[in-house]
Each structure stands twice: as C-alpha cells, then as structure tokens.
Amino acid sequence: MRDLSKALGYCRVSTQRQHTEGHGLERYIDRLKQYGLTEAQIYWDIESGSSEKREGYNKVLEKVRLGQVDQIIVPCFDRFTRSALGWEVARQELQMSGVELVFLDGGSLDLETPEGLFTSRILAAMAAQVRDKNRYNSIQGHRFFQEKRKIYQAIFGLKKDGDTVKPNLDPYKETGLTVRDVALEIIELFLDTGNLSATIEYLCNSYGYDRHRIKHLDFPRSPSSLKRWLENPLICGRIRYYAEEKDKTLILDSDHEGIIDLETFNQISALLERNAAGRRHNQANPLVSLCYCGHCGRRMRKITLTRSDRNQRYHNEYLQCLGAKNRAGKEIICDYKKFYRYEDAIASVIKALTTKASAIASDLDRDEEIQVPSEIIELQKEIIKLKALNDSDYQPVIVKKEQKLETLIRGLESNAESTSRRYEEYLEVLQIRNSWDKLSRSELTPIFQDLIAKVVCSTKADGTHCFSVDFNT
The missing domain is CATH 3.40.50.1390 (Resolvase, N-terminal catalytic domain)
Structure with missing residues (x-):
C-alpha cells in the first residue's frame, strides 16, 4: 500500500x-x-x-x-x-x-x-x-501559410475548399436552411440587438441546445466565442494570421468569398468596440465608472434597494459612495451615507447634454485631420530604405514589413470610419431634443461613456441633491 x-x-x-x-x-x-x-x-x-x-x-x-x-x-x-x-x-x-x-x-x-x-x-x-x-x-x-495566403481551417458559415474556404451551403440540421443562412441570421440578430448573450439565447431557443460534434458546423454558444467569431475577418473575405498575438496580428486580403461585405464587418467591429467602451460591457448601467462623491472624491456604485408594500415589491436604484460602505479590510472614509436616486443622476446628465448639445454637436461635426501613428511613418521609412538597397536578400523582410504596414493602415481606416459613424449617430440624438426619452439604457451607455468624463454627486445646504457634469469634449 x-x-x-x-x-x-x-x-x-x-x-x-x-x-x-x-x-x-x-x-x-x-x-x-x-x-x-x-x-x-x-x-x-x-x-x-x-x-x-x-x-x-x-x-x-x-x-x-x-x-x-x-x-x-x-x-x-x-x-x-x-x-x-x-x-x-x-x-x-x-x-x-x-x-x-x-x-x-x-x-x-x-x-x-x-x-x-x-x-x-x-x-x-x-x-x-x-x-x-x-x-x-x-x-x-x-x-x-502566410506567403501562400492559405487558410488553416473553416469557421461557422464557411467550409474548407482545398487551401481556402467558401460559404457553406450544406443543410443546417433539419431546418431547411443552409449553414450560411444561419450564420447570416446571427449577424443580423447581433446588429439588431447589439447584445451577444441575447443573440445566443435566441439561437438556442430557435435551433436547440444540442451542440454539433464538429465545432465549425455549430454556431458559437458563448458570448466570448461569438465575439471571436464576429471579429474573424474570414467572414468578410479576408485572412488573419497570428490572432493570438495582438502585436503580430496580420489581416490580409484573400480571394475567398465571404458571407458578408467589408462595410457590414466594420459595422460589427464598431458595435463590439462600443460595447467594450460601454465601460467594461455593462450595458444596463450608462453611468458605470463615471460617478464620484462630491464629499470625499471616491467612486460611487449603483445599488438596488427593495421594499414591500401590501404584497407588492418595489425595486429602487441608488448611487452610494464606496467610501461610506463598510467593506472587509476597508475603513470607512466618508461619513456621508445618503443615497442618490439613480434616475435623477441620469436625468441630470441628459439635461446637461441637452443644454450643451449645440456646442458638442459643433465639435463632433468638425472634420478632424486623421493623425497618422508614428509606427506607420517609421515603417514606411524603413521600407523605402530597404528598397533603395536593391538587395534581393532583403525581399522577405520588405514583404513582411509591407504586410504589417497594410494591416496598420487598414486598422487606422477602420477606426476612423467607425468613429465617424458613431459621431453621426450622436449628432442625430443631440440635435433632436425629444429623442432622449426613446433611448434605452443600453443605447444611452455608449453616448454617456464617450461624451461624459465625470458626474459629481453632492448635497446642498438645504439637503437637496445635485449633480455636476464634466464633458470629454
């Protein structure tokens, strides 16, 4: 033993x-x-x-x-x-x-x-x-693979065709649809909802929860895998190498047919970027990371308090200073324990945005010259110097640098395009006063996160709450 x-x-x-x-x-x-x-x-x-x-x-x-x-x-x-x-x-x-x-x-x-x-x-x-x-x-x-522009493997919506891929027109289960049809439905759902989890839930309800034994023949079933699928440029007819290493990632043009065009892919990228900047993907909280206590300077957090009245339960949302909360290992540094109504804070931000709408719209509407990163300029200089040497031994190095330059330029163009599109949406909201009431919290989130720098919660001498708003623009 x-x-x-x-x-x-x-x-x-x-x-x-x-x-x-x-x-x-x-x-x-x-x-x-x-x-x-x-x-x-x-x-x-x-x-x-x-x-x-x-x-x-x-x-x-x-x-x-x-x-x-x-x-x-x-x-x-x-x-x-x-x-x-x-x-x-x-x-x-x-x-x-x-x-x-x-x-x-x-x-x-x-x-x-x-x-x-x-x-x-x-x-x-x-x-x-x-x-x-x-x-x-x-x-x-x-x-x-990079030199030959070969594709390693197919993803959902595509199938291998020699060293490349093509849209997968095979039947998807017994639905009467092709795999490409379901892939396009995923994209339409995400563009419509802007929510990864909601998209997956709808798909599972429609097509069942049983996974296909072959991974690329089944739609992504978790928010992280769906995000990776939506970010994969294979779906718009391009190839990505070194996806796991962000500093080495290359995205190149390809001859294979995608299932969407580049413009739709950029819309998806902009929406994913907006959700991420929706500060850390909290779409239900437009004020996340923006609110601070005017008495001690600590960050405020959103809490929900529940009360019962004649067999009914009411849920009210408030902002509370983290410095006034008794947490393990943290001493209380703010003795001001009053709660601020969350809806009042949102209303104050909307009012501040409405008041300053014309000035913000003017700033957003101004065409700004795109700032070319120094990395692109240096790379262009290096390529010119290497080509001037006229040495065939340097050709592989030149090709690699040109591919990296192409990726950087496309990324710069994509970011500029998504930023421009986002600002156009903001302009429309800012210029129509009655449009705020029609926006959900998930729609308010990217606007607040992009345009607001800080919301300071404080109390006047008469006990009334007030909110001061600082803008990014």
Missing part, C-alpha cells in the same frame, strides 16, 4: 484547445486519481511547460519549500517542465527537500545519485528539444 499522505500530483497541457477538445488534462487528472491521489492533492496548469510563471507549478514548489511534500507524481517528465534551465532551478528545490519525482508511465528520479541527476538532465534536454522543434515547425508553418 503506497503512502501518499505527503505526495502531490501535477499535470499540465499547453493550450486551452488541448483541454477542451482533446480532454488531455482530464485524462491526466483521472490517471493521478487512479494512482491514489485525492482531488486536493492534484495541481494543474493550462500553459507552456517552458513557463516558470505557472500557478499550479509554483504552488507545488512552494509546498516543497515548506517541507510538506516527499513525492511529486507526474504523468511524464515533459508534463512537469520543458525548460532545461527551469529544471535546474526546480531540481535544486526538490533535491534540498529530499523530494522524489515519480512518473505514471514508469520509474522515478532519485536526485541523490549521480545517475539520477544525469538522467534528469537528459530528460530536460530532450523535453526542451521537442519544445524548440514544435515551436520551429509552428513558425515555419505560419510563414508558409
């Missing part, structure tokens, strides 16, 4: 996809449990084995330093680390504490013997070599 009272298990996978699609992490954890470890004894990460910032990995080493461990059970060596240098650091910790590294696939490492040390270094070098080879192959694959 094994004594596992001071043993810990550790496992990891490198990517979220390995976890969700390959179920690798679940299999490793299940094997560790079969070995005899409890759930509380098992630590895990979804991160590269070369990283020394893994949370689970560092918790294991912390327990080693505290002398709480005599064995670490891992599926195999490279599930523990893929870094030769990282292994040397961890090895010293294990060796000093007399901890044995045990492998589920057989054997263990006795770090007290020269043979054990030698074997561990060989395993670390081999794991690092596999990591470097995978990384090299991945980079070369990216370059090859």
